[in-house]
Amino acid sequence: MTADIGIRTSPLAAWTDRLAALEPALTAVERPFLTQLTVRVSDPVAVAGMGGALGVAFPAHPCTSTRGRGPFGDVEVLWLGPDEFLVVAAPDSSVPVEDALRTALRPARGVVVDTSAQRTTVALSGPHARDVLAHGCAVDLHPSVAPTGTCVQTLLARTGIILRVADAGSGAFTVLVRSSFAEYLAAWLSDACVEYRAALS
Template sequence: MSEPIMRSPLHALGLASQARPIDDSHGVWANEIPHLGYISLRGDSRDQAFVSGASKALGVPLPLDPCTLARSESVTVLWLSPDEWMIISAPGRVNALRASLEQALAGVRSQVVDNSGGYTQIFLGGTHALDVLRHVSVYDFESLQPGRVVGTTFGKSSAYAFQQGDGYRLIVRRSFADYIWRYLVRATTPYGLGIANVAPD
């Protein structure tokens, strides 16, 4: 009996084989960053026991200000609402991270759920990345500063977006990943699209 194979929602597009280092040959660069870990954390941000326990388990202060994020070398924590956060990590750390959160929050009203199979991440960069975002969403991306995250429309779907490194990161639901990628490709037509070789970081 063969072992199960983990495939990203965009694996059929063969993006990995098309990827190359970013240069000036295209106005927009994009690619999927597959197989990351996504943990949903729910709790009361007014409960000091919850905030301190989660912060200790994550190794980074839980972001409490609306639409902010916190990062360390191993995790990115996105504020989604007053009682919900998304934790992004390397896939190999998900189980240990979930167990650490559950242990730190034992006896505290909270919920920790591994949603790794439900999301994927898309990198978007290049000199015209901001122009593309203007095409695909109603949000004013010029106001999206580093350290902030926004949940917004993306065509007829939605995504969470934030700046990181030399571009933007889009967190999208697995079931809409193909639609969002094709919508993104169409929006890049005036600028030229290259498939970027990007590290998961």
């Protein structure tokens, strides 16, 4: 019994076609294997230092996120709690990013943990992305209250998600969902889209 770690299968690999069929009402694309690092730190100096190491300042306010480009490419930092952040970077960059964050953390106390396998990412856009989300999520996503960069942890169809507003103007969202719930969420998205697919066809 050996595991072939050379071949990875993303949680929604089997759903690519079914998600593609939701076009044009909803564009749902999995972004598999993104590097995700959970950071627990409360020292403001260390938080600033870690932001400097990534080239992206950590979000200063609850339920927000920051995005930028630095030495590790495009990086997003999501606010998860008053002393908790999620750093999202390109696939297969977890080791260098983790090292950089650990170095920047010292001598303050905190933890940097690779949680890349915990969640997968689904990018949602299209004319009805906001409507479809409203079927299962009570958070107000109107651009006036949820501008670009808003990042909330909430329930979508009873599934715990991290929802980031990627572009409030065009209605683009990023949903991070636990890997084991990803197929359920994809099935729910397909179902929630039915009425919009009929309207557009």
